[in-house]
Amino acid sequence: MRQTKERYRYSIILLKQLVKTDFKLRYQGSLLGYLWSLLKPLFLFGILYIVFVKIVRVNYGVENSGGYLLLGIVLWSFFAELTSGSVTSIVGKGDLLRKINFPKGVIVLATGFSALVNLTLNLTIVAIFIIIGGSSINFGIFIVPLLLMQLFILSLGIGFFLSASYVRLRDISHIWEVIMQALFYLTPILFPVAFAPLWLQKILILNPLAQLVQDLRYILISHSTVTIDDVYIDRPYIRLVPVLITLLVFITSVYYFKSRSKYFAEEV
Amino acid sequence: MNNIAISVKEVSKDFKINHSKSTTVKAHFVSILKGKKDRNIETQHALKNISFEIKKGEFFGIVGRNGSGKSTMLKILAGIYQPNKGSINVQGKLVPFIELGVGFNPELTGRENVFLNGALLGFSEAEVAAFYQEVVEFAELGQFMDKKLKNYSSGMQVRLAFSMAVRAEADILLVDEVLAVGDADFQRKCYEYFQRIKSQGVTVVFVTHDMSAIRQYCDRAALIDGSKLIDINSAEKIAKKYIQLFSEEKSQQPLSSKQTKRWGDKKATYSKVSAELVDNDKNILISATVKANKKVEGAYYGFMISNEARQSVLGTNSMIEQVKAEALKMGETISITWKFPNIFNQGKFYVELALMHNATQVSDWWEDATFFKISNEKRTPYIVNPKTEFTKDKMWKV
Numbered sequence: 001m002r003q004t005k006e007r008y009r010y011s012i013i014l015l016k017q018l019v020k021t022d023f024k025l026r027y028q029g030s031l032l033g034y035l036w037s038l039l040k041p042l043f044l045f046g047i048l049y050i051v052f053v054k055i056v057r058v059n060y061g062v063e064n065s066g067g068y069l070l071l072g073i074v075l076w077s078f079f080a081e082l083t084s085g086s087v088t089s090i091v092g093k094g095d096l097l098r099k100i101n102f103p104k105g106v107i108v109l110a111t112g113f114s115a116l117v118n119l120t121l122n123l124t125i126v127a128i129f130i131i132i133g134g135s136s137i138n139f140g141i142f143i144v145p146l147l148l149m150q151l152f153i154l155s156l157g158i159g160f161f162l163s164a165s166y167v168r169l170r171d172i173s174h175i176w177e178v179i180m181q182a183l184f185y186l187t188p189i190l191f192p193v194a195f196a197p198l199w200l201q202k203i204l205i206l207n208p209l210a211q212l213v214q215d216l217r218y219i220l221i222s223h224s225t226v227t228i229d230d231v232y233i234d235r236p237y238i239r240l241v242p243v244l245i246t247l248l249v250f251i252t253s254v255y256y257f258k259s260r261s262k263y264f265a266e267e268v
Numbered sequence: 269m270n271n272i273a274i275s276v277k278e279v280s281k282d283f284k285i286n287h288s289k290s291t292t293v294k295a296h297f298v299s300i301l302k303g304k305k306d307r308n309i310e311t312q313h314a315l316k317n318i319s320f321e322i323k324k325g326e327f328f329g330i331v332g333r334n335g336s337g338k339s340t341m342l343k344i345l346a347g348i349y350q351p352n353k354g355s356i357n358v359q360g361k362l363v364p365f366i367e368l369g370v371g372f373n374p375e376l377t378g379r380e381n382v383f384l385n386g387a388l389l390g391f392s393e394a395e396v397a398a399f400y401q402e403v404v405e406f407a408e409l410g411q412f413m414d415k416k417l418k419n420y421s422s423g424m425q426v427r428l429a430f431s432m433a434v435r436a437e438a439d440i441l442l443v444d445e446v447l448a449v450g451d452a453d454f455q456r457k458c459y460e461y462f463q464r465i466k467s468q469g470v471t472v473v474f475v476t477h478d479m480s481a482i483r484q485y486c487d488r489a490a491l492i493d494g495s496k497l498i499d500i501n502s503a504e505k506i507a508k509k510y511i512q513l514f515s516e517e518k519s520q521q522p523l524s525s526k527q528t529k530r531w532g533d534k535k536a537t538y539s540k541v542s543a544e545l546v547d548n549d550k551n552i553l554i555s556a557t558v559k560a561n562k563k564v565e566g567a568y569y570g571f572m573i574s575n576e577a578r579q580s581v582l583g584t585n586s587m588i589e590q591v592k593a594e595a596l597k598m599g600e601t602i603s604i605t606w607k608f609p610n611i612f613n614q615g616k617f618y619v620e621l622a623l624m625h626n627a628t629q630v631s632d633w634w635e636d637a638t639f640f641k642i643s644n645e646k647r648t649p650y651i652v653n654p655k656t657e658f659t660k661d662k663m664w665k666v
Binding site for chain 1: 283343346347348349350361364366367370371373375376380383384386387388390391392393
């Protein structure tokens with residue numbers, strides 16, 4: 001019991017320092033420093049906004065299409081940063097693993113929390129857009145933390161799996177890159193859900209990422225956003241499917257990570 | 269039971285070495301198609317069925333040659349590797365000293381590294397802040413703490429790392445010999461520290477192949493060789509056994525002609541070469557038998573001693589010693605000896621013998637004909653180490 005408590009305390013201390021170190025190192029030597037965490041999604045947003053809203057004139061069916069697009073991009077960036085960052089995280093700390101015994105999960109958690117810090121910064125920009133765009137904030141805002149938690153758990157789960165499997169199979173980094181490309185288009189970031197025929201919508205929205213992005217847009221940007229409830233009218237229990245997928249991904253990944261983590265030091 | 273710090277029970281460790289390096293999907297598929305198991309995976313037994321116990325407050329040595337498995341043992345004790353079989357029971361907080369400055373990042377400042385390394389040692393930020401000033405003073409790095417670590421000299425880095433390491437409040441300390449790398453002053457500091465914590469009741473497990481350190485610091489030691497535990501005994505006995513192990517191996521496979529260079533026309537050849545310490549270790553005696561296979565005119569004899577670093581230490585020949593060169597009859601056998609004072613430092617020395625005739629003709633030139641070992645209490649960093657006397661006396665002013 002005492003040992004578990006000690007180990008927990010150690011994990012927290014370590015996690016804090018690793019996140020701090022990561023933050024210090026990330027933009028070291030760059031002129032704008034931390035600002036880049038904000039500027040990068042903003043530039044991406046600017047480009048996509050010009051292409052999709054101004055040139056292609058995609059109709060998102062919402063009043064604040066800027067905020068709609070930006071929120072999608074910010075959420076996607078978080079997912080992408082956390083998962084791709086996790087892939088090499090364990091191998092990248094190989095030097096440490098071979099010299100000291102510490103809870104290995106801390107490494108992936110540190111990647112997760114670094115991404116979370118960035119997400120928080122980016123969400124403040126989204127907040128500005130919401131205020132300018134005049135979206136109405138309602139009681140649904142209390143669900144936002146829950147949805148963000150679901151996103152965090154989903155991304156972490158995938159991160160645990162990727163980081164542990166990359167130790168044995170170095171193709172994972174390339175495979176994940178390809179999957180990310182596919183996922184980007186399987187998630188309604190750029191295109192409105194209504195673009196797809198209903199039968200396809202029914203499949204796409206079961207992807208937890210799609211469900212999350214749409215739910216958050218619904219609460220923060222516009223109630224005209226198509227959510228899982230709109231796709232499956234009269235079947236509200238379907239809403240549980242992406243949540244269960246999230247939990248399943250997380251639990252199996254953590255289990256896999258735990259069973260592999262004993263051998264990281266010798267395999268890495 | 270209560271005075272046991274670490275108990276190791278029937279621990280075995282195998283490493284799977286993958287020769288094909290198939291860490292790609294393609295290779296995995298290929299190996300699946302070929303049959304279940306990848307034939308290129310070789311199992312290496314790093315440790316076989318090892319059991320021992322270390323008492324609380326003990327300074328315990330683990331000795332063995334390179335590749336014997338002693339470092340694997342240390343990593344298993346540290347919890348870095350998992351044993352395939354057996355169990356380890358550790359009582360108390362264990363801190364591994366496998367390397368100094370674990371997690372040091374060259375891009376961070378000295379200060380930031382102190383906090384990072386502190387976290388790895390299990391200290392919260394507040395705890396590190398509390399002893400931060402002491403660390404800086406101990407490392408003598410006052411004005412450098414806000415500079416990046418990459419701008420530190422290696423000596424400064426080691427000083428900083430060591431000042432952090434000594435902070436670790438361990439019940440059990442695992443120390444790898446890599447720690448003993450560093451200048452003499454630093455080594456002394458390390459050992460002083462180990463002595464101090466030992467007096468505080470901390471258990472120290474020390475892995476090395478430096479027998480003088482084992483003799484000097486350890487209470488008991490375990491000898492590991494060929495992945496097996498050979499013996500656990502007092503430090504003195506283990507140190508002896510370790511040296512024996514080395515010489516046994518050497519005598520089992522005498523310097524074969526493959527390894528040693530030997531050339532000449534073989535008109536006369538050396539055999540039964542030996543080198544030994546005589547006269548209470550004061551002198552060294554080299555003896556050999558010379559057999560003339562043919563008639564040899566004007567034979568003369570030489571030898572040369574070189575140390576492990578292959579530096580020539582001394583040598584001479586019978587011409588220099590003004591012994592008249594004489595002919596050897598065919599079939600004649602003579603014995604020769606060389607005797608000279610033992611002026612050597614500790615270590616291993618190689619004996620090179622030469623048999624010449626007709627002034628320049630080589631009959632038998634034998635490098636590494638034999639060797640001898642010197643163990644000296646007194647050690648100097650120079651090539652020779654003769655018995656030296658030093659006096660000092662007060663001079664009285666009248």
